[in-house]
Structures are given as C-alpha cells and as structure tokens.
Amino acid sequence: MSEPSAIVPEGARGAVARLIDERRAQGSGILVGYLPIGFPDLATSIDAAVALAENGVDVIELGPPYSDPVMDGPVIQAATQQALANGFKLRHTFEAVRGITERCDAPVLVMSYWNPVQQYGVERYAAALEDAGAAGMITPDLIPDEAGDWFEASDRHGLERVFLAAPSSSEARLATVAERSRGFVYAVSTMGITGARADVDAAARGLVGRLRDAGAERACVGIGVSTAEQVREILGYADGAIVGSALVKALADGGVDALGRLAAELAAGKA
Amino acid sequence: MALRDETGPYFGAYGGRWVPESLVAALDELTTVWEHAKTDPAFLDELDELHRSYTGRPSIITEVPRFAEHAGGARIILKREDLNHTGSHKINNVLGQALLTKRIGKRRVIAETGAGQHGVATATAAALFGLECTIYMGEVDTERQALNVARMRLLGAEVVAVTSGSRTLKDAINDAMRDWVTNVEHTNYIFGTVAGPHPFPAMVRDLQKIIGEEAREQVLSLTGRLPDAIAACVGGGSNAMGIFHAFLDDEDVRLLGFEAAGDGIETLRHAATIGKGRPGVLHGARSYLLQDEDGQTVESHSISAGLDYPGVGPEHAWLADLGRAEYRPVTDTAAMEALRLLSRTEGIIPAIESSHALAGALELGRELGPEAIILVNLSGRGDKDMTTAARWFDLIDEGAEQS
Numbered sequence: 001m002s003e004p005s006a007i008v009p010e011g012a013r014g015a016v017a018r019l020i021d022e023r024r025a026q027g028s029g030i031l032v033g034y035l036p037i038g039f040p041d042l043a044t045s046i047d048a049a050v051a052l053a054e055n056g057v058d059v060i061e062l063g064p065p066y067s068d069p070v071m072d073g074p075v076i077q078a079a080t081q082q083a084l085a086n087g088f089k090l091r092h093t094f095e096a097v098r099g100i101t102e103r104c105d106a107p108v109l110v111m112s113y114w115n116p117v118q119q120y121g122v123e124r125y126a127a128a129l130e131d132a133g134a135a136g137m138i139t140p141d142l143i144p145d146e147a148g149d150w151f152e153a154s155d156r157h158g159l160e161r162v163f164l165a166a167p168s169s170s171e172a173r174l175a176t177v178a179e180r181s182r183g184f185v186y187a188v189s190t191m192g193i194t195g196a197r198a199d200v201d202a203a204a205r206g207l208v209g210r211l212r213d214a215g216a217e218r219a220c221v222g223i224g225v226s227t228a229e230q231v232r233e234i235l236g237y238a239d240g241a242i243v244g245s246a247l248v249k250a251l252a253d254g255g256v257d258a259l260g261r262l263a264a265e266l267a268a269g270k271a
Numbered sequence: 272m273a274l275r276d277e278t279g280p281y282f283g284a285y286g287g288r289w290v291p292e293s294l295v296a297a298l299d300e301l302t303t304v305w306e307h308a309k310t311d312p313a314f315l316d317e318l319d320e321l322h323r324s325y326t327g328r329p330s331i332i333t334e335v336p337r338f339a340e341h342a343g344g345a346r347i348i349l350k351r352e353d354l355n356h357t358g359s360h361k362i363n364n365v366l367g368q369a370l371l372t373k374r375i376g377k378r379r380v381i382a383e384t385g386a387g388q389h390g391v392a393t394a395t396a397a398a399l400f401g402l403e404c405t406i407y408m409g410e411v412d413t414e415r416q417a418l419n420v421a422r423m424r425l426l427g428a429e430v431v432a433v434t435s436g437s438r439t440l441k442d443a444i445n446d447a448m449r450d451w452v453t454n455v456e457h458t459n460y461i462f463g464t465v466a467g468p469h470p471f472p473a474m475v476r477d478l479q480k481i482i483g484e485e486a487r488e489q490v491l492s493l494t495g496r497l498p499d500a501i502a503a504c505v506g507g508g509s510n511a512m513g514i515f516h517a518f519l520d521d522e523d524v525r526l527l528g529f530e531a532a533g534d535g536i537e538t539l540r541h542a543a544t545i546g547k548g549r550p551g552v553l554h555g556a557r558s559y560l561l562q563d564e565d566g567q568t569v570e571s572h573s574i575s576a577g578l579d580y581p582g583v584g585p586e587h588a589w590l591a592d593l594g595r596a597e598y599r600p601v602t603d604t605a606a607m608e609a610l611r612l613l614s615r616t617e618g619i620i621p622a623i624e625s626s627h628a629l630a631g632a633l634e635l636g637r638e639l640g641p642e643a644i645i646l647v648n649l650s651g652r653g654d655k656d657m658t659t660a661a662r663w664f665d666l667i668d669e670g671a672e673q674s
C-alpha cells in the first residue's frame with residue numbers, strides 16, 4: 001500500500017537537512033568543516049576529512065581546487081594552488097567523496113566554483129556526485145538567477161543545493177535564495193572572503209533572522225569562524241556553523257593529528 | 272532587432288552574472304544608476320565636458336600613406352586614441368565610471384590593470400575627483416610596465432602587486448574582486464574592459480562607443496564613404512567594442528578583432544581566447560575562455576600586458592558566433608614589426624597592444640587590395656613600452672643608464 005500523501009517521504013529531505021532537523025530537536029545544531037581536495041595530497045585529504053568526522057564535525061564540505069577562487073582568502077588559496085600544482089584533476093573530486101563516504105557517515109557537500117562543473121556538464125557532474133555518495137553541492141559563484149541547469153540536475157539526482165546569502169542581499173533575493181536552496185542556506189557572516197576573523201559580525205545574526213523571515217527553513221553561518229566560542233555563539237541562533245580556513249591552516253601546519261585536535265575543540269562549541 | 276540595441280545582461284548565450292551573492296547588491300545598484308545616468312542630460316553633459324576639456328576629445332583621425340605602402344596600397348586611417356590624456360582609450364570609460372561613483376556616493380575606487388593604462392586612467396580620475404584609489408596589478412606586469420606603476424603612485428594611488436596564480440591581469444582581477452566583496456559598502460570597482468558581470472560589458476561598451484561614433488563621421492567626411500574594414504586589438508575587448516559599435520549594423524563594413532598570438536597559436540604560449548578557447552565562466556561572465564579539459568583557466572602569454580588575458584568580453588563571443596565580427600591571431604613578432612614600421616614610416620610610436628591591430632591591418636590591406644579603406648583603432652601610445660621595445664630591438668647601448 002502506498003504511503004498517505006500527507007506525509008513527506010523521507011527522501012524529500014536530504015541527508016544534511018535530516019541531520020539539522022535531528023539536532024534542532026535536541027536544541028543544538030551542526031558543525032560543518034571545509035577542506036580542499038588534494039591538499040597536501042589526495043590520500044591525506046581523504047584521511048583528513050575522515051579525521052574531521054571522527055572528531056565531531058557533522059558535515060564535510062569538500063572543495064575541488066580551482067584556478068580562480070574569488071571567494072577565498074590567502075590560506076585556502078595557498079592550499080588549493082598547491083593541490084593544483086601537485087596535479088589535482090576534476091575526477092579526484094568523485095574519488096575523494098567516495099573515499100570519505102565509505103569510511104564515515106558524515107554527509108559530504110562538495111563546494112565547487114561553477115566553471116569546472118559547467119565544463120564537465122552539469123547533468124553529468126550531478127550524476128557523478130550522486131554515484132559517489134555526495135549529499136549535494138555548495139555553489140559560491142552561482143546565484144539562483146543563473147542556475148536553471150543546476151535546479152534540474154540536482155532535483156533529478158536528489159542532491160542538496162546550497163546557495164549563499166549575504167548581509168547585503170535584498171529581502172527579495174533572500175526569499176529566492178531560501179526558496180531555491182535545499183539542505184540549508186549558507187549565510188555569509190560578513191562582507192568578505194574566507195579567512196579567520198576575531199569576531200564574527202553581528203551581521204550574521206541579523207542575516208539569519210532575515211533569512212528565517214524570508215522563509216528559509218535552515219541556515220548555517222560561515223566565513224571567519226575559527227573558535228569553539230564562535231561556534232557556540234552561532235548555534236545560539238543558526239542551525240550550523242561552518243569552519244574553513246582555520247582547519248586548513250591546522251592541516252597545513254600540523255598535519256592530520258593537529259587537524260583532528262582542532263576539530264574536537266571546535267566541536268566542544270556544540271555542547 | 273539591430274545589433275547595436277543589445278544591452279545585456281545576455282549577448283546570445285554569453286554574459287550574465289556568475290558572481291558571489293555578496294556582489295549582487297552592488298551590481299544591481301550600478302545597473303540602476305547606470306540605466307538612469309545614460310539618458311540623464313546632466314550626467315551626459317558633465318561627461319561631454321570632461322571629454323572635451325580634460326581628455327581632448329574628439330580624438331583626430333590620421334591617414335598613414337607611408338605605412339599603407341606596406342599594406343598592399345590600401346588606404347589606412349588611424350583613430351588616434353593614443354592622443355587622449357593618459358595615453359589610451361581607457362580614460363573614456365574611467366571618467367564615466369568615476370562620475371557614477373560620485374553619484375552612488377562611494378569614497379574609494381579600485382581597479383585591475385594589465386598594461387597599467389587602465390590603472391593610470393583610474394588613478395587620474397581618482398585624483399581629479401578626490402577619491403581614494405587602489406590598483407591591483409600582477410607582479411609580472413608591474414615589472415614590464417614599471418613606468419606606469421610610477422605614474423599611478425605619483426597620482427596618489429596605492430598599487431598592489433598581485434603574487435597569486437599567473438601574476439598577470441587575470442589574478443589582478445581576482446584580487447580586485449576579493450577587495451570589492453570585502454569593501455563594497457564604500458568602494459566602487461571601476462572595471463577596465465567589456466568583460467566581467469553585467470552591467471560592466473554593456474556599460475563599458477556604452478562609455479567606449481564614442482570612439483566609433485566619432486570615427487564613423489570622420490571617415491565619412493574624409494573619404495565620402497564608410498570604411499571596408501575596421502581593425503582593433505582585443506584583450507578584454509573594450510577598444511574593439513568601442514570602435515565596432517557604431518558600425519555593427521553597417522553590413523558592408525567588416526569588423527576584425529586581433530588577438531594576441533604570443534609565440535604562435537600552435538604553441539601553448541598565446542592569448543587567442545576566441546581563436547583557441549571555448550565557452551566557460553570566468554570573472555563573472557560566460558564567454559570564450561582559455562581553459563583545460565577540467566575547466567581550470569589556462570595561463571595566457573603575450574608580449575603585451577594589456578592583451579595577456581585568457582578571457583574576452585561576452586559581446587565579442589556573441590559577434591564571433593554570429594559571424595558579424597572575425598577574430599584573428601597576431602604574434603608577438605608581427606606586432607613588434609608593425610610597431611617599428613609605424614614608428615619609422617609615420618613618426619607615431621604605438622602601444623604594443625595597438626600594434627597587434629596594425630599588424631592585422633597590414634595583412635588585411637594585402638587581402639583587400641588598393642581600393643580598400645581600413646580604419647584602425649590606435650588604442651594607445653607606446654611610451655610605456657619603451658623598455659620592452661628596447662630589449663626586443665636591442666636599442667639601448669650596453670651599460671648605458673638613464674640619469
């Protein structure tokens with residue numbers, strides 16, 4: 001017998017959305033950790049992502065290196081430039097996703113600049129992500145206005161689709177971003193690029209509030225987050241905190257062990 | 272619809288806004304302000320007055336018969352953008368965008384620059400309007416265009432040598448975008464060419480189309496007819512769109528864009544974006560792009576810093592697909608030969624960028640024959656290129672130093 005139509009089937013929400021809803025029911029949120037693929041090499045980047053998951057990071061955000069990363073600050077630029085110089089290839093993205101999802105349960109979101117996706121073919125890229133076990137994709141330089149192909153491909157392959165929202169976004173744009181995102185909306189904490197900052201702007205709190213008013217079901221805050229204290233503060237009003245540069249720096253300076261220690265420290269902010 | 276009426280954001284399959292959400296509000300604001308300004312008599316009068324009393328417009332045209340002897344005898348006429356204040360066409364665009372900056376009420380401007388001409392023009396306008404100014408320039412370019420770095424600093428601008436990636440124009444644009452994302456509240460980005468996200472391709476084109484509008488009248492009154500062909504160099508494509516635009520719907524006028532072929536398009540060292548690239552997204556627009564099979568941008572190469580860019584404006588991509596404009600490659604060697612030839616035959620030292628158009632015109636003249644009239648956009652003067660030219664032609668005595 002078919003299920004009553006009033007009940008939303010489990011599959012309509014992606015893995016990240018389900019995790020957020022679970023945490024929310026417990027009065028908490030998720031910690032998202034970013035790492036570039038292929039830094040310092042492909043195998044180590046997979047180990048590093050698994051170490052994040054083992055140390056309390058809930059969702060892995062994996063970045064395929066790109067030649068022109070306009071949203072990234074010096075730490076991530078240096079890491080991704082090194083990965084490219086070491087021979088990163090687009091297909092390593094799917095290898096890394098598969099390598100990670102085989103070893104841990106944390107959902108994986110790929111964070112890719114758009115040109116590589118377009119060159120590979122949007123439909124083909126989405127199929128490969130699904131096949132590798134990815135939960136979805138964050139698109140830092142794709143706005144809903146240009147995303148027609150991606151709406152279709154992500155829907156077809158059951159992928160979550162995370163668009164960014166900025167403090168400068170109008171209410172109308174926030175509504176569009178909220179409507180078009182699946183999983184969560186990535187609330188950019190401050191006007192700027194990736195990199196650790198001493199304080200995460202009051203702008204983040206305001207933006208999350210405006211996103212909720214605009215209909216966003218779930219919002220996570222990223223850019224500039226680097227301490228457990230910031231994670232705690234953010235989870236006070238948002239559904240998740242996203243950490244990038246601080247983790248990449250730990251990996252660059254101290255390897256996978258140092259990365260794992262920082263992840264555990266940050267995860268303490270969820271309590 | 273007339274080709275001239277295309278206003279973006281899309282030019283066929285090209286253009287658009289492939290940018291981080293953080294920039295959308297600023298792009299929307301620029302679009303609105305520009306839409307209003309471009310038909311506002313007060314704005315247009317102010318810009319006209321600056322063109323007249325500051326830049327020195329209209330720029331003249333000069334027929335160059337001794338040079339043309341080397342082009343199969345065709346008549347060659349130069350549009351002299353090299354005579355503009357600051358030495359190139361870049362000032363036309365910058366004055367317009369600087370006026371817009373005042374309208375929006377922002378106090379700081381940033382810009383990318385390759386050859387340094389757009390940087391110098393922006394620093395100039397910043398001085399004129401009392402704006403703070405930061406210019407991003409690839410480290411490689413700060414070395415080969417050192418004179419322009421000194422000019423920008425003298426004008427009061429901060430020059431940032433960009434050390435990421437290929438350390439040329441593409442990376443300067445990346446860093447300028449990062450600055451803009453961070454400081455957009457009080458900073459306007461004065462983009463230097465007809466690339467980038469909407470509204471830049473259409474707005475920069477509109478601010479440069481004065482070149483073709485003047486030249487069309489000037490050639491008509493000199494020769495009694497329209498030219499058979501127009502030649503311009505193409506980096507991002509602003510001087511080319513500027514001179515092409517008035518002729519887009521004159522079907523009998525051939526439009527030719529000359530891309531930098533560096534060591535040759537059969538090598539990996541060139542900047543022939545339309546000739547050798549394929550569609551993709553870079554710096555906010557969909558257009559032709561030099562890229563590898565994974566969609567990573569490939570580094571371009573040209574002796575000319577202003578053409579050393581792996582992208583091109585979306586309107587050119589559209590015109591190329593339509594077949595309305597043709598794009599051809601010109602090597603470093605051919606451009607430098609044309610630079611020397613114009614210097615020796617006419618006493619005009621062109622920029623290396625513009626020399627690509629001159630080399631193209633020589634070839635074109637031989638194809639079209641002595642009845643043809645060819646209009647060339649001489650987009651800039653060669654003063655900034657003396658170090659490169661001296662090295663290429665071995666012009667400076669060994670051990671000699673300028674005191």
Ligand SMILES: Cc1ncc(COP(=O)(O)O)c(C=O)c1O
Pocket residue numbers: 359360385386387388389463464465504505506507508509510511576577578622624625650651652
């Ligand atoms: C004299 C001159 N011509 C041409 C160019 C290339 O730019 P565009 O293709 O936008 O005209 C430059 C750029 O620096 C330049 O300085």
